Amino acid sequence: xxxxxxxxxxxxxxxxxxxxxxxxxxxxxxxxxxxxxxxxxxxxxxxxxxxxxxxxxxxxxxxxxxxxxxxxxxxxxxxxxxxxxxxxxxxxxxxxxxxxxxxxxxxxxxxxxxxxxxxxxxxxxxxxxxxxxxxxxxxxxxxxxxxxxxxxxxxxxxxxxxxxxxxxxxxxxxxxxxxxxxxxxxxxxxxxxxxxxxxxxx
Amino acid sequence: xxxxxxxxxxxxxxxxxxxxxxxxxxxxxxxxxxxxxxxxxxxxxxxxxxxxxxxxxxxxxxxxxxxxxxxxxxxxxxxxxxxxxxxxxxxxxxxxxxxxxxxxxxxxxxxxxxxxxxxxxx
Ligand code: SF4
Numbered sequence: 001x002x003x004x005x006x007x008x009x010x011x012x013x014x015x016x017x018x019x020x021x022x023x024x025x026x027x028x029x030x031x032x033x034x035x036x037x038x039x040x041x042x043x044x045x046x047x048x049x050x051x052x053x054x055x056x057x058x059x060x061x062x063x064x065x066x067x068x069x070x071x072x073x074x075x076x077x078x079x080x081x082x083x084x085x086x087x088x089x090x091x092x093x094x095x096x097x098x099x100x101x102x103x104x105x106x107x108x109x110x111x112x113x114x115x116x117x118x119x120x121x122x123x124x125x126x127x128x129x130x131x132x133x134x135x136x137x138x139x140x141x142x143x144x145x146x147x148x149x150x151x152x153x154x155x156x157x158x159x160x161x162x163x164x165x166x167x168x169x170x171x172x173x174x175x176x177x178x179x180x181x182x183x184x185x186x187x188x189x190x191x192x193x194x195x196x197x198x199x200x201x202x
Numbered sequence: 203x204x205x206x207x208x209x210x211x212x213x214x215x216x217x218x219x220x221x222x223x224x225x226x227x228x229x230x231x232x233x234x235x236x237x238x239x240x241x242x243x244x245x246x247x248x249x250x251x252x253x254x255x256x257x258x259x260x261x262x263x264x265x266x267x268x269x270x271x272x273x274x275x276x277x278x279x280x281x282x283x284x285x286x287x288x289x290x291x292x293x294x295x296x297x298x299x300x301x302x303x304x305x306x307x308x309x310x311x312x313x314x315x316x317x318x319x320x321x322x323x324x
Contacts, residue, residue, distance in 0.1 A: 023235070067249050086251035092243035096236065159235065167239045175241035 020159050027071075027097070028154040031147070034070035034094065035063035038087075039077025041104035041137040048140035058147050067093040072150070074143070075129075078106035078113055079120040081186050085178050091127045092175040096167030099154070101146050102129045105136045112136065125190040127176055268320045272312065279308055 009016055037045055049055045049063060064070040067090045079087055091100065102123055105111030110121040123129065130153060131146045138146075158164055166172040176194065179186035248254045286293075286301050293301075315321065 089243050089253075090249075090251045092241060093246065093249050095244075096239050167236060170237070172239075174239040175243055178243065 023159070024155050024157060028151040029059040031058070031060045031072045031099070031150065031154075032062045032064050032070050033060055033072040033074050034067055034090065035065050036073060036090065037076045038079060038083060039106060041076040041106065044137045044140055045074055045076045045103065045143060048143045053140040053144060055144070055147070058144070058151065060147060067091075068095055070094050071097070072099045072101065073127075074101045074103050075107040075123045076103040078111065079123050081118050081120055081181075084120045084123070084126060084186055085180065087123060088126045088176055088178045092178065097165040099130045099150055100127055101131045101133065101143075101150065103133050103143060103146070104138055105134060108132050108134065120186070125195045126179060128194050265320065265323065268315070269323075272315055272320070275308060275311070279305075 006016060037043075047053060049061055055061050060072070067073075071094070073087075073091055073094060075087065091098070100123070102108050106113065106119075107123050110116070110119045113119040114121060124132075131149050133142045133146045135142055159168060173193075177188070177191060179188060181187070246254070282301075282304070
């Protein structure tokens with residue numbers, strides 16, 4: 001709907017909206033995260049949900065113990081290669097539409113343990129990440145900022161066309177392949193469908 | 203003259219609509235805007251992240267129960283032994299013999315179980 005017409009109508013006391021906006025408004029204010037912490041960053045995530053930072057202001061205080069009821073996975077901590085298949089499986093088990101926040105240096109790239117033989121160098125190798133928060137650990141304020149960024153993203157999501165959520169696209173895959181333990185590394189070591197690292201030009 | 207229960211009926215219908223309306227709306231919405239996207243991991247029974255393996259219908263060894271029962275008998279026996287030991291100096295010979303017979307009966311059972319090989323854990 002035309003912005004000018006809308007504000008003109010608003011001045012007259014008539015509020016108009018679209019079904020899509022209403023839907024996104026409801027979704028963005030009730031993001032339920034999965035209660036799921038992997039390492040030290042999870043402590044900050046817990047702090048963010050407690051009284052001092054109060055994630056409840058964003059409608060996101062209900063940490064769900066089951067992936068079936070969660071909309072958001074906060075990958076809070078170091079993802080070891082032992083844990084990666086479980087993370088991907090849990091992500092697969094979440095109901096659509098679902099989002100991922102990679103919290104902290106570890107979830108983004110392996111962080112301080114990047115050289116470790118058993119540490120996954122970023123969860124975005126297997127699942128699509130919506131918001132990355134740098135930091136080791138990121139403060140709860142940073143997590144809240146990630147929440148607000150995600151809310152903006154959800155708000156701008158269209159139900160039709162190119163950028164629609166995956167569940168509305170019949171061609172999009174329903175699940176991402178779960179890696180398995182191989183001889184030296186996880187098999188496959190990454191999912192090329194998801195992982196598109198920026199090309200470094202020297 | 204209308205029935206005095208008419209307002210109750212109207213309220214009941216309103217309450218039902220209030221309860222069922224949102225459910226129906228959610229159902230219609232899900233049909234139209236949230237098509238199902240099932241997959242093998244999503245349809246799995248367990249949701250702890252690990253794959254379930256094996257059968258849920260495993261049997262415990264019967265030996266476990268025999269162990270448990272024998273343990274329980276001697277566990278309870280201590281309750282009788284304790285007052286016996288405390289009052290030992292003041293007891294008559296008859297009471298002592300009775301207690302010994304009681305002990306013997308239980309120990310006999312233990313020896314029998316031992317002979318039967320119940321105490322061997324395989
Ligand atoms: S980013 Fe830092 S604080 Fe977070 S899990 Fe890794 S080591 Fe811990």
